[in-house]
Amino acid sequence: MKKYFILLWFLVFFAPTFAQERPHSLEMLKQQIEARLSQVEGEFAVAFKDLKTGATLYLNEKTSFHAASTMKTPVMIEVFRQAKMGKFKLTDSILVKNEFKSIVDGSLYSMDIADDSADGLYGKIGHQMTIYDLTHLMITVSSNLATNILIDLVDAKNANATMRRLGANDISVLRGVEDNKAYDLGLNNTVTAFDLALIFEKIARRQPNGKKASKQMLQILFDQKFNEIIPANLPKDAKVAHKTGSITGVQHDSGIVFLPDGKKYVLVLLSRKLKDPAAGVAALAEVSEMVYAFVR
Numbered sequence: 001m002k003k004y005f006i007l008l009w010f011l012v013f014f015a016p017t018f019a020q021e022r023p024h025s026l027e028m029l030k031q032q033i034e035a036r037l038s039q040v041e042g043e044f045a046v047a048f049k050d051l052k053t054g055a056t057l058y059l060n061e062k063t064s065f066h067a068a069s070t071m072k073t074p075v076m077i078e079v080f081r082q083a084k085m086g087k088f089k090l091t092d093s094i095l096v097k098n099e100f101k102s103i104v105d106g107s108l109y110s111m112d113i114a115d116d117s118a119d120g121l122y123g124k125i126g127h128q129m130t131i132y133d134l135t136h137l138m139i140t141v142s143s144n145l146a147t148n149i150l151i152d153l154v155d156a157k158n159a160n161a162t163m164r165r166l167g168a169n170d171i172s173v174l175r176g177v178e179d180n181k182a183y184d185l186g187l188n189n190t191v192t193a194f195d196l197a198l199i200f201e202k203i204a205r206r207q208p209n210g211k212k213a214s215k216q217m218l219q220i221l222f223d224q225k226f227n228e229i230i231p232a233n234l235p236k237d238a239k240v241a242h243k244t245g246s247i248t249g250v251q252h253d254s255g256i257v258f259l260p261d262g263k264k265y266v267l268v269l270l271s272r273k274l275k276d277p278a279a280g281v282a283a284l285a286e287v288s289e290m291v292y293a294f295v296r
Contacts, residue, residue, distance in 0.1 A: 014264050022293045025055050029294045033059065033287050040283045042249070042274040047193035048291055049266045051204055051256075057291075058194065064170060065270045067189035068245030069142045070196060070252050074173050075150055076220065077166075077199065078159035080213040081133050088153075090135070090216075093128035096121065098149050103156075103174060104181040111178055116144045140223045140242055148176035166202055168195035193268040196254040200266045203241075204256045221255060229253035230267055232285040234292050249274045255291065263296055 023029035037044045037059075045060040083090050098110045113122045121129075121143055134150055137143040151159070151173075159173040172190045175182050182188070199208070203221075206214040221241035230253045231240040242255025254268040269287060274280040 010120050012078075020037050024294075026055060026294075029290060030057055030059065032290050033057075036283055036286055036290070040274070040279050041276065042135050042280055043272050045193040045267040045268070045270040047197035047266070049197055049201060049263055050295055051201065051264045051266065052262075061169065061194040061197075062192050064190045064192055065252070065272055066247065066250055067173075067191040068170075068247045068250050068252055069147075069256050070191050070245040070270075071171075071173050071189040072142065072244055073196070073199065073221075073243045073254070074163050074168075074171055075147060075154070075205075076135055076139055076217060077157075077208050078154045078162050079131065079150055080209045080217060081162055082154050082158070082187050083131070084209050088131060090132040091130055094122045094134070094149065094153065096127055096129050096134075096145075097149065098122070098145060099127050100152065100176055100179070103183045103187060104179070104185060105117060107181065109179065109181075111145050115178065115262060117142045128280050133192075135225065136220050139220045141225050142244065142256065144177040148178075151176045152189045163195070163199070163209075165288050166199055166208060168198050171177075171195045171199070178263065191252075191270070192252075193249055193270050196268045196270075197266045200254060200256050200268070204264060204266065211271065218256075229284045230255055231259065233289040238292065246277075249277070251284065252279055253288075257295075261296065263295055265291070267291055 045063050047061045048057040060243045062260045066273045113119050134146040138146040156173045170192045203214050218241045223243050226244045230242050237260045239258040245252040255267050260265045269284045271280050
């Protein structure tokens, strides 16, 4: 009898907590997300789609954000598209260089190793690397140098055109990284949560560039080394294929979450004007956890 009363007391006082932690409707989930993000000074966008049920949740999904390194996913898609077209093979080797042209006036600029997350690549300047390996570095460790080399290879305009063909009308891939003349003029790469979700759904459904290419892109995205947001609070058996992005006041993550029971969903979390980036990252990681609880 004593055990019965203890159990009853536990259910009465703690059941509301569990109901709050495990949202049972999209509206409840949205309310929880908005409440959590309101605790952080900054601006946010969210796009979620359950790829089995089709359920969606959007928050500021059409608002344009500085892309930071999330633009590297469209570049990867373009690399694989041109490889499929026969312009080159992913196993082809190209020169590792550190000299690029500004989109403003064609003047030359170079990358600063101090501003790059993949400094090991700079030791290979003047040598050859495969297109696949450069693509892997661009996504997994967000190498800016690899990104610019690949943009020179495929042309940002082509990446942009491919986004339009996929229906991502508000992703803008204008230039490579650290083109300061373009930055000063406000010529930046931009994304929306809606469009990033759209292209990740295409990858999940093996649509861009065919099944083989999508499988290869997923494998690269699974190798992501920056895991502070979407995967941070998820169990280890949840596999996440994703691409992050960060600059001053900006913390993004975007990708696909695969659950062991076969469920999968797309999640895009964007932020800007963060006064406390660490607080922003923590809040977005909790939003990811809320979405996971809803899908489960």
